[in-house]
Amino acid sequence: MFESGNRTWERNEKTEVAARGFTGLPVGVSRWDVLSQVKRLQRELGLTATQVAHLEFLVGYTRDQDWQSGSNPIVYLTVSATANKRSICERQVLNIERALNRAGLVCWHDSGNLRRFGHRSANGELLQAFGVNLAPLAESYKRLYCMAQELEQRACVWKQQKTTLLLHKKVLRQQLTLHPDHPAVGDAQKLLLSLPRRIEARLTITQLLQWSKxxxxxxxxxxxxRDPSSTDQIEVDPAVDSGPQDRSCRKKTSDRSEIQFRHINTNNTKQTLSNERSSERTLPVGNDLKIALTADAERALEKIKHESAVPARQHPIAHEDRSTSPPLPGLEPPSAQAVLLSSGIEHITLKQVLTCASPMLRDMIRNTSKSAGADWEAVIEAATLAAGYLGISKPAWQEANCKLGSSAAATLIVITERRSTDPATTINSYGGFVRGCLAKAKAGDLHLQKSVFGLLSKANLDE
Structure with a gap:
């Protein structure tokens, strides 16, 4: 029978110890925060997209009060019911649960006959439950958080070493161009040819350090x-200040190009159009060139300054961030709608976006909503948090907001997060996926409504 698939000798004993010592989640941490850490560390934990989607399914069947001290987040849904809701076979359900148990994220709380059932009180408190216990997942939060911080620091160091390597590579190529007859040219060319054309993420920090060295x-x-003729030889006469300067007591310098030429012994360091001396000293900052304006130009300039002092009229657009500063003098502010790229957001309603959102995102939207019902502001705030745990960089998220608008960018994150749980449409890099959508929007090929309508057409979207 499939109900008795969790054999005792197949269990991870560490998860049993973690389940017995469960005291609730840390203060300020929700069940979705723990799940977001698992999604971020999916590759490091050795999990597949199907296994992460199944874990999200199990977390969605618990309640917030199950993760508090004195209770246990146990999913007492039977194996057959789980298989029907997820549209997979019962054997696959047990295989996924064993994989999650080996990763130290779940264990089982079995009854005498290994059947899964449970009862709740009138206020939703879990009285009795037998099934999959998610307490090891809660106890792993600190470990997962430290792993995520270490991974982020490692990525930062790797990026710095990559930048350093590319800089050294550029300098070495310049040296080859300047000194083609140097004895070390052969070794330098050999090293440059041995380097890969692209510095990919699979390269280790040790390898990058070795190449830089x-x-x-x-x-x-x-x-x-070095060639002595290539260096400028400068000799200063010690008797410069002893008397009037002449040819014999001036600084001796090598020949220089006439481009950017400047006299050394002169009291005037200011360049003028007529190349004449000026008694005014050069200002440390600002423009060195003063052009006389005509009377008409003076009056036009005064008119522009007077008009720029009047605050510009605000034109707020729903759910979009706009600058409150007045426009530049002499320039008409462009239309806000003309700046945004076409994305198809005008064909999508808020209700459709909420329906497409995953259970975790819907819960985040409810928590961030200031009113009783969900609104676009809550969706945008939840999408900002989701973009963080998906690994999308802040510049990419800000670029999406600027080019598509806050509502369209939030809808794009909802679609991206939903696709991350679908094994048929796996995403290797969420930041690359967002930038690819921005490139499509620039070419006029981004149609978010088609993605939303495609998700809505699925029968079992949340399963």
């Missing part, structure tokens, strides 16, 4: 031997 050694070898 080799490049630094070659760059130092190029700097050791």
């Amino acid at each position: 080799q490049m630094l050694q070659l760059i130092a070898a190029f700097h050791e031997v």
